[in-house]
Amino acid sequence: MWRPVLIVLQPTPFCNINCDYCYLRSRDDRTIMSAEVVGAIRDKIFPRIASDAAPAIIWHAGEPTVVPVSWYRRTYSELRRTAPKHANFSLQSNGVSLSSEWISFARETETQIGLSIDGPQMFHDMRRKTRNGKGTWALVMQTLLELQAARIHPNVVTVLHPLSLRAADEYFEFYRDNGITHVSFSIDEVEGCNSTSAFGQEEQRDAIAEFLLSLLKRAYAEQYPLHIKEVERIASVLAGGELNNEQVDAWQVVVVAANGDVTTFSPEFMEVRSKAHNNFNFGNILRDDFNQLFESSLIAITQAQIRRGVERCRAQCRYFEVCGGGAPSNKMQENGSLESSETMFCKMSVQPAAEALRRFVQWGAQQARSNYSIFNSAIAAEQNV
Amino acid sequence: MSNYREIWPLAFVLAIASGSSHADAPVDTNPATFFQAGSLADALRNTSANAGSESRSGMNPIQLSQWFNFFNCFNGVWRRC
Numbered sequence: 178m179w180r181p182v183l184i185v186l187q188p189t190p191f192c193n194i195n196c197d198y199c200y201l202r203s204r205d206d207r208t209i210m211s212a213e214v215v216g217a218i219r220d221k222i223f224p225r226i227a228s229d230a231a232p233a234i235i236w237h238a239g240e241p242t243v244v245p246v247s248w249y250r251r252t253y254s255e256l257r258r259t260a261p262k263h264a265n266f267s268l269q270s271n272g273v274s275l276s277s278e279w280i281s282f283a284r285e286t287e288t289q290i291g292l293s294i295d296g297p298q299m300f301h302d303m304r305r306k307t308r309n310g311k312g313t314w315a316l317v318m319q320t321l322l323e324l325q326a327a328r329i330h331p332n333v334v335t336v337l338h339p340l341s342l343r344a345a346d347e348y349f350e351f352y353r354d355n356g357i358t359h360v361s362f363s364i365d366e367v368e369g370c371n372s373t374s375a376f377g378q379e380e381q382r383d384a385i386a387e388f389l390l391s392l393l394k395r396a397y398a399e400q401y402p403l404h405i406k407e408v409e410r411i412a413s414v415l416a417g418g419e420l421n422n423e424q425v426d427a428w429q430v431v432v433v434a435a436n437g438d439v440t441t442f443s444p445e446f447m448e449v450r451s452k453a454h455n456n457f458n459f460g461n462i463l464r465d466d467f468n469q470l471f472e473s474s475l476i477a478i479t480q481a482q483i484r485r486g487v488e489r490c491r492a493q494c495r496y497f498e499v500c501g502g503g504a505p506s507n508k509m510q511e512n513g514s515l516e517s518s519e520t521m522f523c524k525m526s527v528q529p530a531a532e533a534l535r536r537f538v539q540w541g542a543q544q545a546r547s548n549y550s551i552f553n554s555a556i557a558a559e560q561n562v
Numbered sequence: 563m564s565n566y567r568e569i570w571p572l573a574f575v576l577a578i579a580s581g582s583s584h585a586d587a588p589v590d591t592n593p594a595t596f597f598q599a600g601s602l603a604d605a606l607r608n609t610s611a612n613a614g615s616e617s618r619s620g621m622n623p624i625q626l627s628q629w630f631n632f633f634n635c636f637n638g639v640w641r642r643c
Contacts, residue, residue, distance in 0.1 A: 183636055233636040235643055267635035269643045289635050291643045332635060334642065363641045393572065402570035410637060412572065415596070417603035423638040430640070444640060498599040501639065526641060531597060537572065539591040541579035 178227035182423045184264075185432040185444045186210070186218065187238040188248070194240070194271050194313055197304040198336065200369030200448055201238060209244055210435040215252050217462040218433055223259035225467060231263035238447065239435070241268045242275050246282045253286055267291060269334065271305070272317030280327045290324060290331040292317060297351045300341055304365075318355070325356060332359035332406070338375050342384040345391035352392075353401050361406035362389070364525045368510050369448030374521065382524045382532070389533035394540065407530035408537075411499045415534075422501030425487050427480050428471065437462040439470060442483060443506030451509060454479055482515035489518040500527045578605045 188210050190203035226232065234256075253266075267289035275290070283290055294317055295301040302312025324331055333352075341348065352360060364385075365374050389405060396403040414420045423429040424443045432440045432447055439460050440446045446457035457479075460470045470476070487502030494500070500523070507520035567574040579589045589605055590596060635643045 182638060183640060235635060237643065265635075267643065269635070291635050332643075361641055361643070396570065397573060397576060400566045400570075400573075402566070404570070406637075407641065408572070410639070412575065412602070413637075414599050415602040416606050417600045420599055421638060424640065444642070495593055496597055499597055504639065527639075534572075535591050535593065535596050538575060538579040538589055538596070541576035542581075542589065542591065544580055 178230070179225045179428065180227050180230045181232045181429055181431050182421070183430045183444070184222070184232050184234045185237050185430070186234065187432070187434045187447075188236055188241050188244045188252075189435050190239040191243055192240040192271070193243050193308070194273055195306055195308045195310075196271075197306070198365030198371050198375070200366070200371040200445065202370045202448055204239065206435075208435045209248065210252075210433075211437075212251075212255075213463055214433065214435070214437045215255050217437065219255050219259050221462055221467050222431065222433070223256065223261065226261050228261060229263065230261045231265065232261065234260070234264050234266050236266075236268035238432075238444070240271055240274070242270050242273075242279055246276075246278050249282060249286075265289065269293065270320075271313065272320035273307075273313055275320045275324075277323065280324060280329065283329060284327060290329060291334060292321060292324075292331045293334045293336075294318075294321070294357075295336050295338075296341060296348045297344070300338060300344070303338065304336070321355065321357075330356070330358065332361065333357050334361045334363065337362055337364050337385065337388070339381060339384075342381065342388045345388045346395065348388075349392050349395040349401075349403070352403055353399065358402050359404045359406070362526070362530075364521070366507065366510075366521055366525075368445055368506065376521065376525060380524065382529050385525055385529035386532035386536065389529060390536050390540070393533060393537045397537075405530070405533075407526060408534050411527075411531050411534055414499050420498065420501050422487075422503075424504055424506075425483050425502045427476050433462055437464075439465075441476070442479065443504050445504075445506035445510075449506050449509050454509075479515065485516040486514070486518060489516065493518050494523070496523070496528055496531050499531055503527070575602060575606070578602075 189208060190201065190206040192201065192204040266286060269291040272292045282288070293305070295305055298314040301314040305313050307313055321331065364376050365371060367374050389408060392403060392405065393408070428441050430441055430444060432444045434447060438458050439462055440457050441459060450456050455475060459473060459476055483505050486505065486508055490502045491497050503518070503520060504522045505515050507522040508515050508517045511520045567577060589602060595601060
């Protein structure tokens, strides 16, 4: 049976804000996923999934909360007819229009909420703006307070700017003072319609690693449980957990766009243009049979190219065992080939997180040695007296 | 601190590295060794077995790997949630 780990559903491509680094091409498109597409997900996707599978089903890729809660009520009642029992629903929001009705709905349906907050106000408002160009920090922080009052503690996605890297203390204090315990960091990558990154071509891996390390040290010193997703994913692999890079094998990830278009591997493939790969549009759920999608020649060709890229990573990269071969969408977008290896995602996300963890552990060992040495000096001083 | 180690597992890893957790095997932070899958598994396993009497961390290796990253919407490589 099929065991996808991630199902990304796009209720609408539309987004009600206009971030400087947004990679979504169709964020002005107000299409809402039709009842027919919802029905096709219910009838063509969910029944194929193993009954004991536990995929994460995520509303994403546009702002999900601009679609009325009433739409989600109808949609959940349809999808839950065939969804695997252990599937968990979540949504990623900019927090601007997440109303009290939404909060009640999230509680009722146990839908997990993620908020996009780029740290302290100055950093957030610099790039996460309304369509009139105003900062959205105050709005999302109000939503955070309302969620916390309802005992919902969202995980937070923070996109870093090069200036952020000199402000680790401000970021730590921001998370601590606002009760944020689960954070995921990324950078503004060259992806989709975002053609430039604030990080440019400059190698800033080390600065990001130091930024993460500073957060970890502060968290430890203050006994604040700041969980950094990228670091803990790697810690989990080092602790003996299974490494599963879901983006390198077909159909571990499935993405259904509002119009029923389907892609797999990297969710961002929806935004990547490649004539040879039919823009990574592997079919449409309304039109195509899923058996045909699974066995299509385009999937086989793409899979073979991605495997060659993974093998290149395996041969060249010392972080391979904690990564598993990078993100195919970044390889295509940045290097023009799925068969390539290192990308900005590697240099600015996986590698700094791995290095931050290694240096944190190294720091722990040094602390112990220095404590031991202080202890010995104290004993020597006492003996001299 | 033992309670903190349970809610923030990296503190537990740090305790192993610092030698304050009675680990049998020190953690090797040389990149070639450290970045091997499972490089912390033995130290964590030994420590959690030894720590049974002083904390509630007596867990098996499978639980240890699941101990991290328990809350995010999706625990894989994809980073947009």
